[in-house]
Amino acid sequence: QVQLVQSGAEVKKPGASVKVSCKASGYTLTNYGISWVRQAPGQGLEWMGWLSSYNGNANSAQNFQGRVTITTNISTSTAYMELRSLTSDDTAVYYCARVHRAVPNREDVWGQGTTVTVSS
Amino acid sequence: QSALTQPASVSGSPGQSITISCTGTSSDVGTYNYVSWYQQYPGKAPKLIIYDVNYRPSGGSNRFSGSKSGNTASLTISGLQAEDEADYYCSSYTARSTVIFGGGTKLAVL
Numbered sequence: 097q098v099q100l101v102q103s104g105a106e107v108k109k110p111g112a113s114v115k116v117s118c119k120a121s122g123y124t125l126t127n128y129g130i131s132w133v134r135q136a137p138g139q140g141l142e143w144m145g146w147l148s149s150y151n152g153n154a155n156s157a158q159n160f161q162g163r164v165t166i167t168t169n170i171s172t173s174t175a176y177m178e179l180r181s182l183t184s185d186d187t188a189v190y191y192c193a194r195v196h197r198a199v200p201n202r203e204d205v206w207g208q209g210t211t212v213t214v215s216s
Numbered sequence: 217q218s219a220l221t222q223p224a225s226v227s228g229s230p231g232q233s234i235t236i237s238c239t240g241t242s243s244d245v246g247t248y249n250y251v252s253w254y255q256q257y258p259g260k261a262p263k264l265i266i267y268d269v270n271y272r273p274s275g276g277s278n279r280f281s282g283s284k285s286g287n288t289a290s291l292t293i294s295g296l297q298a299e300d301e302a303d304y305y306c307s308s309y310t311a312r313s314t315v316i317f318g319g320g321t322k323l324a325v326l
Contacts, residue, residue, distance in 0.1 A: 131315065133262075133317075140219065140305060140317060140318070140319050140320040141254070141256075141262065141305050141307075141317040141320070142317065143307070143314065143315040143316065143317055145314075146315075155312075155313050155314055156314075157314050157315075158312075158314075191261055191262070193262075199250055199309055200309070200313075200314075200315050201250040201252055201267065201268075201307065201308075201309050201315060202250075202252060202264065202267040202268070203252065203254070203262070203264055203307075204264045204267070204273055206261040206262060206263070207261065208261060209261055
């Protein structure tokens with residue numbers, strides 16, 4: 097069945113980087129895009145950015161520009177999100193989601209989430 | 217860019233209908249028909265329930281419906297059930313080619 101499986105929980109120190117993976121199965125990655133959304137403890141959803149594996153279109157939210165990199169490895173059907181210069185404010189659950197190939201909406205399949213804890 | 221505006225909480229009794237609003241601007245909700253709604257249970261990933269303002273995903277419940285007027289989108293849940301008690305989020309595509317979410321609405325089924 098169509099699913100996205102994310103990598104496991106991470107604990108990082110302030111100033112470090114984290115790279116979360118998201119493996120797609122049950123569908124062709126190149127027909128869709130992948131968005132990344134995070135949720136801080138007790139807070140709402142926050143869109144971080146996306147990458148279309150169909151045409152290479154990409155964008156990130158202003159809050160993350162210069163600090164986030166989203167990539168995909170087509171051969172392994174895996175998407176990655178790297179976030180740099182971590183602070184305690186980056187402690188959150190990070191989700192990947194399948195989106196339309198041309199516009200980053202219609203998140204119809206979600207990963208299970210990856211908890212990233214930033215603590216000294 | 218500020219989040220879309222949703223009421224913090226709404227409530228209703230079983231069998232009733234409720235509506236959750238989602239107010240944006242002419243740079244997002246008002247211009248694009250790329251408004252989606254999500255349902256999220258505690259500790260779980262969000263689930264898409266409405267996309268493109270008023271379309272339901274395949275297999276989705278027809279008790280959920282969406283609409284839009286001007287800069288405000290709305291989600292209506294009819295025939296409220298206990299299992300509908302969850303957090304609901306809206307999102308919209310924006311003029312900056314990004315996505316913005318609402319702050320979320322907690323639905324209580326009394």
